[in-house]
Amino acid sequence: MALTHVLGVPRIGPNRELKFAQEAFWRGEIDEAALRAVASGIRQANWRRQHEAGLDFVSVGDFAFYDPMLNHVALLGCAPARFGFGEKISLPEYFQLARGNDACHAMEMTKWFDTNYHYLVPELKPDTPFSLGAEWLFDEVAEAQTAGFNPKPVLIGPLTFLHLAKEKGNDFNRLDLLDRLLPVYAQILARLKAQGVEWVQVDEPVLALDLPGNWRTAFERAYHHLNTAGVKLLLASYFGPLRENLLMALKLPVAGVHVDCVRGGDELAQVIDWLSATKILSAGVIDGRNIWKTDLAAVLGRFDGLHQRLGNRLWLAPSCSLAHVPVSLAAETALDPEISSWLAFADEKLDELATLKAVFNGGRQAVAAKLADNAAALASRRTSNRVHDAAVSVRLAALTATHDTRNSALAIRQTVQRARFNLPAFPTTTIGSFPQTPEIRSARARFKKGGLDEADYTAAMRREIAHAVAKQEALGLDVLVHGEAERNDMVEYFGEQLAGFAFSQNGWVQSYGSRCVKPPIIYGDVSRPGPMTVGWTTYAQSLTVRPMKGMLTGPVTILQWSFVRDDQPRSTTALQIALAIRDEVVDLEAAGIGIIQIDEPAYREGLPLRKADWPTYLDWASRAFRISASGVADATQIHTHMCYSEFNDILPAIAAMDADVITIETSRSDMELLRGFGDFNYPNEIGPGVYDIHSPRVPSADDMTRLLEKAAQVIPPRNLWVNPDCGLKTRGWAETEAALANMVTAARVLREAYRISPGL
Ligand SMILES: Nc1nc2c(c(=O)[nH]1)N[C@@H](CNc1ccc(C(=O)N[C@@H](CCC(=O)N[C@@H](CCC(=O)N[C@@H](CCC(=O)O)C(=O)O)C(=O)O)C(=O)O)cc1)CN2
Ligand SMILES: [Zn+2]
Numbered sequence: 001m002a003l004t005h006v007l008g009v010p011r012i013g014p015n016r017e018l019k020f021a022q023e024a025f026w027r028g029e030i031d032e033a034a035l036r037a038v039a040s041g042i043r044q045a046n047w048r049r050q051h052e053a054g055l056d057f058v059s060v061g062d063f064a065f066y067d068p069m070l071n072h073v074a075l076l077g078c079a080p081a082r083f084g085f086g087e088k089i090s091l092p093e094y095f096q097l098a099r100g101n102d103a104c105h106a107m108e109m110t111k112w113f114d115t116n117y118h119y120l121v122p123e124l125k126p127d128t129p130f131s132l133g134a135e136w137l138f139d140e141v142a143e144a145q146t147a148g149f150n151p152k153p154v155l156i157g158p159l160t161f162l163h164l165a166k167e168k169g170n171d172f173n174r175l176d177l178l179d180r181l182l183p184v185y186a187q188i189l190a191r192l193k194a195q196g197v198e199w200v201q202v203d204e205p206v207l208a209l210d211l212p213g214n215w216r217t218a219f220e221r222a223y224h225h226l227n228t229a230g231v232k233l234l235l236a237s238y239f240g241p242l243r244e245n246l247l248m249a250l251k252l253p254v255a256g257v258h259v260d261c262v263r264g265g266d267e268l269a270q271v272i273d274w275l276s277a278t279k280i281l282s283a284g285v286i287d288g289r290n291i292w293k294t295d296l297a298a299v300l301g302r303f304d305g306l307h308q309r310l311g312n313r314l315w316l317a318p319s320c321s322l323a324h325v326p327v328s329l330a331a332e333t334a335l336d337p338e339i340s341s342w343l344a345f346a347d348e349k350l351d352e353l354a355t356l357k358a359v360f361n362g363g364r365q366a367v368a369a370k371l372a373d374n375a376a377a378l379a380s381r382r383t384s385n386r387v388h389d390a391a392v393s394v395r396l397a398a399l400t401a402t403h404d405t406r407n408s409a410l411a412i413r414q415t416v417q418r419a420r421f422n423l424p425a426f427p428t429t430t431i432g433s434f435p436q437t438p439e440i441r442s443a444r445a446r447f448k449k450g451g452l453d454e455a456d457y458t459a460a461m462r463r464e465i466a467h468a469v470a471k472q473e474a475l476g477l478d479v480l481v482h483g484e485a486e487r488n489d490m491v492e493y494f495g496e497q498l499a500g501f502a503f504s505q506n507g508w509v510q511s512y513g514s515r516c517v518k519p520p521i522i523y524g525d526v527s528r529p530g531p532m533t534v535g536w537t538t539y540a541q542s543l544t545v546r547p548m549k550g551m552l553t554g555p556v557t558i559l560q561w562s563f564v565r566d567d568q569p570r571s572t573t574a575l576q577i578a579l580a581i582r583d584e585v586v587d588l589e590a591a592g593i594g595i596i597q598i599d600e601p602a603y604r605e606g607l608p609l610r611k612a613d614w615p616t617y618l619d620w621a622s623r624a625f626r627i628s629a630s631g632v633a634d635a636t637q638i639h640t641h642m643c644y645s646e647f648n649d650i651l652p653a654i655a656a657m658d659a660d661v662i663t664i665e666t667s668r669s670d671m672e673l674l675r676g677f678g679d680f681n682y683p684n685e686i687g688p689g690v691y692d693i694h695s696p697r698v699p700s701a702d703d704m705t706r707l708l709e710k711a712a713q714v715i716p717p718r719n720l721w722v723n724p725d726c727g728l729k730t731r732g733w734a735e736t737e738a739a740l741a742n743m744v745t746a747a748r749v750l751r752e753a754y755r756i757s758p759g760l
Helices: 017-026 032-052 068-075 091-099 136-146 158-164 174-194 213-229 243-251 265-274 296-313 346-360 364-383 390-397 410-421 438-449 454-475 534-542 555-560 570-590 611-629 648-655 674-679 701-714 733-754
Strands: 058-060 109-111 118-120 151-156 199-203 232-236 256-260 280-286 314-318 499-502 509-512 515-517 521-527 549-553 595-599 637-642 661-664 685-688
Touching (some): 032 058, 068 091, 068 158, 118 509, 151 174, 158 213, 232 280, 243 265, 265 280, 280 296, 280 346, 296 314, 296 346, 314 346, 390 521, 410 637, 438 454, 595 611, 611 637, 648 674
Parallel strands (some): 058 151, 256 280, 280 314, 549 595, 637 661, 661 685
């Protein structure tokens, strides 16, 4: 008997029910009870689905009204003191932590490991108190039990919680808080035990990271402490191999371990060697990070012997939570049937688990047809002539060093560009998108459903572009953008126009809070059949004499935010995309666009989790960017943009991209992030974001002046640009205009203070 379970499932609902309820609640259109009812409906449906797929447990605690890390802040009673909330926060207070309020800026948000999911970063001070806070987890356990399910609660482990938190205050180490944190975890486990829970899954994905020695020892201390609670712990590691943490993890006093056999498959033999005779092994055999069907025959072959040995001590699971893949293929009626036959979203992955379980438990006969279908789908994908394009391979093979270097060095380009554009010091610009209003979204929805024809849709988008251009001129911005009205998403939009990509209609994945993305699916060799942005951009340029910045998404970000092929290295796919983007850059230049931004917000997120793997990645990633950017003359100014990242540990690789200008997110960190660029003597021009676009709060001109003055202390003032942290697509026009007006004022104050002549 093998058991099956999942580490977690998507919490957004099959049709993004949670998003719509959250946003309605925030707008005051529904009350808390109505929001809670939607949430409960999603949880119940998820549990029913897991139960029907024959899983031995249902996951509880993977649901969150905004973010699981924030749930733990609530559960552990450690909301930042600056908000002034009590130990047990309410749901409205919970949302204030995530979104800010009039008095307090929101908690910082950052990438969850190497995914496109963003969590809220706990803020810890030496005296941060911990206590049993919000009761939601216990309520949900009771809810599952009442509905007749066998719950396996999921917690983020104490070490991962602390590791991902941020120290606020000097001279202390957040690890020092462990001894005060553990008793609260023990209390939580005791409560769960009292509720009749048998197993608790404790996620410690930091085991897939390079851990300093004191953190590794802390694991031993922590789990010896938690082992006393009397409930069985399943220690879950995922997102990568354990490497030097393997032995430590396997020796911890827990009842079972989960390992990622997709990314850490090579370690399985070692894991088995060190697995004690009483422990459960949960093998993550189904890729939780991608949408390809699992090779079921391969899994069966690989685990058959182990199953003979371990029996019901072997559990089968996806590699990580299924929150990183879309809910179900069932709604995808427009996908090409051949491509669709290669895919498995969360629901289909549950079916795969059910099939595996049937075979291991003696029911091969009953699932023979499913196994045959699976084998046929895999064979079709391996041999399909839609996957390979000889012209793309030829082009890749012909790449030389001339393709990834600009014609002249930065200093020469800078002189030519300054003479050409004659911009004032502290030039103002924005990051690309302007508000995606309900009108824009609804016009696109009608266009897609056939209710609006192409000519009318194009006219509507042109009106939006004209509106954005007029607003920017009136605000007095120096380098304008067209506003990206025509784009559903900065990656999906390009995916829809590139060969080798498929896209779903309803394949939503949560990115943060209520925001979701529909990652395109790269199934074949990538190329660009024709221009993608030239028409919109030249139209926008025709409306103004100021420079109109062309706006593209870079190869690394398109790769990172898509579901990618697992039949060739990521680096090969990245180079293919780079050539397609290069074609677009060259076409924009030929159409008279002098400034082109190639966004790479996912450049940092693409970094492998282990430092030893960084150089290889940074080498191909920076090359892919340069290939996309180097087809143009010296006078064409290439910008790039990055957000949500800790940049300081990869500054040489950012410099290696050799963009003429980089705009980055810095305001939430109060320009702290910029210090590294200064210390490193970053040579190129830089626009440190002066205001946070994730909050509706309008910063004052003084706020932004102060930030710019801080920036001017670490970056040569002549190299500084003035811009928001990121694009404005999630904002409304009123707050956008007010904030940009203040931003332009701040730039003028700086110009007065520094008096640098234009063009120098
Ligand atoms: N891929 C990606 N990853 C990213 C970012 C990003 O921009 N893209 N930004 C960073 C932060 N993440 C973000 C992720 C999503 C959104 C976002 O705004 N998402 C939108 C959806 C964007 C979209 O695809 N919109 C489509 C579909 C919109 C939609 O929901 N339409 C309705 C109909 C609407 C109507 O009738 O009015 C429907 O289909 O039901 C469009 O504009 O065409 C949302 O959740 O609301 C913002 C930031 C990091 N990662
Ligand atoms: Zn951004």
